[in-house]
Amino acid sequence: xxxxxxxxxxxxxxxxxxxxxxxxxxxxxxxxxxxxxxxxxxxxxxxxxxxxxxxxxxxxxxxxxxxxxxxxxxxxxxxxxxxxxxxxxxxxxxxxxxxxxxxxxxxxxxxxxxxxxxxxxxxxxxxxxxxxxxxxxxxxxxxxxxxxxxxxxxxxxxxxxxxxxxxxxxxxxxxxxxxxxxxxxxxxxxxxxxxxxxxxxxxxxxxxxxxxxxxxxxxxxxxxxxxxxxxxxxxxxxxxxxxxxxxxxxxxxxxxxxxxxxxxxxxxxxxxxxxxxxxxxxxxxxxxxxxxxxxxxxxxxxxxxxxxxxxxxxxxxxxxxxxxxxxxxxxxxxxxxxxxxxxxxxxxxxxxxxxxxxxxxxxxxxxxxxxxxxxxxxxxxxxxxxxxxxxxxxxxxxxxxxxxxxxxxxxxxxxxxxxxxxxxxxxxxxxxxxxxxxxxxxxxxxxxxxxxxxxxxxxxxxxxxxxxxxxxxxxxxxxxxxxxxxxxxxxxxxxxxxxxx
Amino acid sequence: xxxxxxxxxxxxxxxxxxxxxxxxxxxxxxxxxxxxxxxxxxxxxxxxxxxxxxxxxxxxxxxxxxxxxxxxxxxxxxxxxxxxxxxxxxxxxxxxxxxxxxxxxxxxxxxxxxxxxxxxxxxxxxxxxxxxxxxxxxxxxxxxxxxxxxxxxxxxxxxxxxxxxxxxxxxxxxxxxxxxxxxxxxxxxxxxxxxxxxxxxxxxxxxxxxxxxxxxxxxxxxxxxxxxxxxxxxxxxxxxxxxxxxxxx
Numbered sequence: 001x002x003x004x005x006x007x008x009x010x011x012x013x014x015x016x017x018x019x020x021x022x023x024x025x026x027x028x029x030x031x032x033x034x035x036x037x038x039x040x041x042x043x044x045x046x047x048x049x050x051x052x053x054x055x056x057x058x059x060x061x062x063x064x065x066x067x068x069x070x071x072x073x074x075x076x077x078x079x080x081x082x083x084x085x086x087x088x089x090x091x092x093x094x095x096x097x098x099x100x101x102x103x104x105x106x107x108x109x110x111x112x113x114x115x116x117x118x119x120x121x122x123x124x125x126x127x128x129x130x131x132x133x134x135x136x137x138x139x140x141x142x143x144x145x146x147x148x149x150x151x152x153x154x155x156x157x158x159x160x161x162x163x164x165x166x167x168x169x170x171x172x173x174x175x176x177x178x179x180x181x182x183x184x185x186x187x188x189x190x191x192x193x194x195x196x197x198x199x200x201x202x203x204x205x206x207x208x209x210x211x212x213x214x215x216x217x218x219x220x221x222x223x224x225x226x227x228x229x230x231x232x233x234x235x236x237x238x239x240x241x242x243x244x245x246x247x248x249x250x251x252x253x254x255x256x257x258x259x260x261x262x263x264x265x266x267x268x269x270x271x272x273x274x275x276x277x278x279x280x281x282x283x284x285x286x287x288x289x290x291x292x293x294x295x296x297x298x299x300x301x302x303x304x305x306x307x308x309x310x311x312x313x314x315x316x317x318x319x320x321x322x323x324x325x326x327x328x329x330x331x332x333x334x335x336x337x338x339x340x341x342x343x344x345x346x347x348x349x350x351x352x353x354x355x356x357x358x359x360x361x362x363x364x365x366x367x368x369x370x371x372x373x374x375x376x377x378x379x380x381x382x383x384x385x386x387x388x389x390x391x392x393x394x395x396x397x398x399x400x401x402x403x404x405x406x407x408x409x410x411x412x413x414x415x416x417x418x419x420x421x422x423x424x425x426x427x428x429x430x431x432x433x434x435x436x437x438x439x440x441x442x443x444x445x446x447x448x449x450x451x452x453x454x455x456x457x458x459x460x461x462x463x464x465x466x467x468x469x470x471x472x473x474x475x476x477x478x479x480x481x482x483x484x485x486x487x488x489x490x491x492x493x494x495x496x497x498x499x500x501x
Numbered sequence: 502x503x504x505x506x507x508x509x510x511x512x513x514x515x516x517x518x519x520x521x522x523x524x525x526x527x528x529x530x531x532x533x534x535x536x537x538x539x540x541x542x543x544x545x546x547x548x549x550x551x552x553x554x555x556x557x558x559x560x561x562x563x564x565x566x567x568x569x570x571x572x573x574x575x576x577x578x579x580x581x582x583x584x585x586x587x588x589x590x591x592x593x594x595x596x597x598x599x600x601x602x603x604x605x606x607x608x609x610x611x612x613x614x615x616x617x618x619x620x621x622x623x624x625x626x627x628x629x630x631x632x633x634x635x636x637x638x639x640x641x642x643x644x645x646x647x648x649x650x651x652x653x654x655x656x657x658x659x660x661x662x663x664x665x666x667x668x669x670x671x672x673x674x675x676x677x678x679x680x681x682x683x684x685x686x687x688x689x690x691x692x693x694x695x696x697x698x699x700x701x702x703x704x705x706x707x708x709x710x711x712x713x714x715x716x717x718x719x720x721x722x723x724x725x726x727x728x729x730x731x732x733x734x735x736x737x738x739x740x741x742x743x744x745x746x747x748x749x750x
Contacts, residue, residue: 129619129626136614409610412567413624413673414599414633416592494562494569500608 096161096468099154103467107436110470114433117426130419134427137403143395147435150388150476151469152442157380158468159447169362171227171245171310174302176358178249178257178312179223179332188342188355190222190331204328208351212331215349220335220342224315225249227329230322232311233288234279244276246289246311248318260297262314268321272297276309289313290322389476396480400424400487407488408496417488424484428477432470439469510596510630511589515679516543517582517601519564519712524577526559526732528569533559535732536577541714543679546706548715548722551729557716558607560729561682564714565602566594599628603673607684607716609665611657617668618653625676636677643671646701662689670698674705680712681705687721 121127181187190212192204212222226248254274255261262272273289277299281287285296289311302310313322333355336342342355356364407420443465519541526534533556541547549557562569564579566586578585581601586594598604611620621644625635644650647667652660660668666689673681681702687695699721705711706724715721728735 125626126629129623132615132619133612133623133627136612405610406612409606410624410627411595412565412598412604412606413628414595414602414630415624415627416595416629418592419627419629490571492570494558494567497606497608497610498558500606500610 096158099158099468099471100162100464103471104463106471107463107467110429110433114429130423130426133423134430142391143399146388146391146395147432147473148438148442150384150473151435151439151466153384153446154472155439155443155465155469156446159465168365170302171247172362172365174310175225175227175247179253180256181332181358186336186338188333188336188339188357189361190333190353191356192353204330204353206327208353209328209331211349211351217345220333222331222333223250223253224328224331226315226318226323230290232309234281235286235288244309244311248313248315251314251316254312254314258298262297262317264316268292271317271321274298274300274312276300276302279309292322385472385475389479392476392480393483396483400484404487404491405496405500407491408493411491411493412497417491420488421485424481428481432473436466440466510593511584513581513584513601515601518542520580521564522578524563524579525575526563527575528559533732537734539727539734541712543712544706544710546703546713546724548717548726549729550717550726553718556729556732558684561684561714561716565604565682566598596630599630599633601679603678603681605669605673605683605686607688609669611665611668613658615657616654617649617657620657620668621672621675624672633676635675639677640671640675643674647671663691663694666690682714684716686715
């Protein structure tokens with residue numbers, strides 16, 4: 001102690017300040033008081049009970065067997081609007097789209113807010129001290145992991161759902177390209193019924209299509225095709241998706257589109273196909289399609305989103321050796337002026353076929369895949385949100401309990417409760433933003449883990465996914481923050497301080 | 502529309518007289534204060550004494566505008582000058598406390614993970630009231646007097662109890678308030694440091710003109726001692742001058 005102008009009083013000697021007194025008046029608060037733990041435990045139990053009830057009610061009619069449904073429907077030959085999703089699921093699916101649409105704005109908003117706060121912090125004492133206070137409070141491992149797990153998992157899940165829907169159209173787009181259908185040109189898909197989605201071993205009869213082809217309409221052209229799911233196997237062992245769309249087109253269409261001739265052959269031992277380069281094979285190598293060994297005539301870039309390569313082959317070859325007596329999936333009618341004319345022509349020939357535009361077909365495919373893949377995906381997201389909301393309530397309760405004595409002390413010094421609410425909000429935003437890089441890594445990891453599985457997908461990381469995760473995180477954030485808000489409102493400063501004695 | 506709260510904080514002369522009128526407070530079915538009426542002039546050095554559990558801390562809390570379980574006094578008023586603070590809501594009372602008071606509670610709460618220097622300045626820096634600013638020269642003087650200059654860069658959790666108590670005293674003075682309320686400020690200090698601290702508080706009252714109110718369960722030298730028993734003022738004695746033990750050199 002240095003000299004100053006006040007007498008030291010009786011005794012007059014400055015004490016050894018290093019050895020002074022007890023330490024029990026110094027409080028750096030930890031949540032280890034039984035009453036606090038009881039409080040937290042009771043809140044968690046209430047939250048878990050409520051959450052599980054609501055979650056189970058919501059998830060009740062989300063069919064977990066949706067994936068099985070795909071195989072079942074595929075085997076049936078054609079696919080009416082698939083009844084695999086419930087109203088709840090449809091709402092959740094729409095919510096998934098909202099997450100992806102709103103996500104980038106939320107991401108940009110949170111990063112901007114946090115960035116501007118960091119910028120202001122350099123020159124604003126209030127923010128400097130608010131950050132100091134937050135950074136001095138260690139949120140613990142659960143607090144750190146919670147946003148990483150939620151943001152990362154929702155991002156991966158939203159990406160899978162989105163990719164499933166949008167990439168399902170890749171074979172249809174490639175089919176149009178192969179047949180030479182340009183955007184906006186009048187081309188119609190002929191199907192058995194206007195509501196069906198030709199998918200696997202379609203029920204469109206060969207007789208009807210053959211009747212059309214033989215009729216040789218003057219200005220129109222009828223191109224039959226088969227579009228089916230089948231097994232493809234790469235004997236080299238690299239990238240072996242178990243099923244792939246197989247598109248069979250007349251050889252002249254294949255030759256025109258891909259500059260490869262795949263003529264009819266007497267032997268099923270000398271088949272050739274065009275496969276997606278994603279399979280990792282080179283022209284000249286052998287792969288198995290539906291158990292039949294075929295040579296790769298060419299590779300093309302197709303279906304980059306879905307982790308299934310598509311196979312394109314000659315209708316003449318594949319009908320003979322792979323699909324055997326199967327019927328066409330449908331046919332493409334080119335050269336009609338409009339749908340009305342095409343439909344009238346079909347009627348005049350007395351064939352029972354419906355016409356659909358490619359746009360309608362694409363929409364139907366997208367809808368089918370959305371409804372098939374998104375239900376389990378949204379089921380997963382829903383439970384994740386539930387778990388995170390409960391977790392956030394727990395974290396919020398724990399954190400604010402830990403901070404209560406500090407807030408009481410600050411309040412006794414004249415700091416307003418508004419300030420504590422702002423600090424808790426800042427802490428939440430900071431926690432989310434700091435979680436983004438780790439959540440990104442988790443998203444990549446989860447995507448990699450699902451990539452290559454039967455219904456796995458390859459997706460590209462983008463801001464939409466992180467934004468979707470952050471947007472989803474807002475829900476548990478809000479749940480947690482409401483609890484924090486209430487605790488601060490009820491802060492009883494004298495009692496908290498008295499308990500520190 | 503603005504979300505920011507705009508509440509008028511009443512302007513008060515910092516050299517205000519603290520006055521309680523028939524202050525009656527009930528906590529948990531017990532009468533903690535029973536019609537306490539007193540005046541504390543600006544610059545007074547007052548000890549509120551009495552046995553534990555007889556209402557000293559409650560009186561200090563209600564003078565500071567803090568209420569147990571957010572319950573207002575059952576009866577009576579607390580004036581800063583002419584302003585009855587319980588005519589205003591909690592937000593205003595908190596603002597007035599931040600502006601005009603320094604408070605050292607009995608249980609010292611420092612923020613772990615922060616340095617001593619940060620702990621001292623943080624409450625004033627976090628205060629959104631522009632009238633509340635850290636007074637560097639006041640902080641430096643107090644740090645020197647209380648001998649914690651060499652601890653400023655240490656983390657709060659590295660301090661002993663006595664050091665923590667001295668940090669809390671400096672913290673209460675950081676914004677140079679006109680009135681200090683200290684609840685058992687020397688309870689964790691050894692006799693010599695306690696005397697040193699008392700001398701500093703006397704200096705603040707006598708030389709700088711601050712009002713100093715000390716809550717203590719044991720006899721402490723001051724210019725005035727108010728004894729509380731069962732929530733009632735038992736005695737109120739004026740010494741009229743600073744006792745010799747705290748006479749300045």
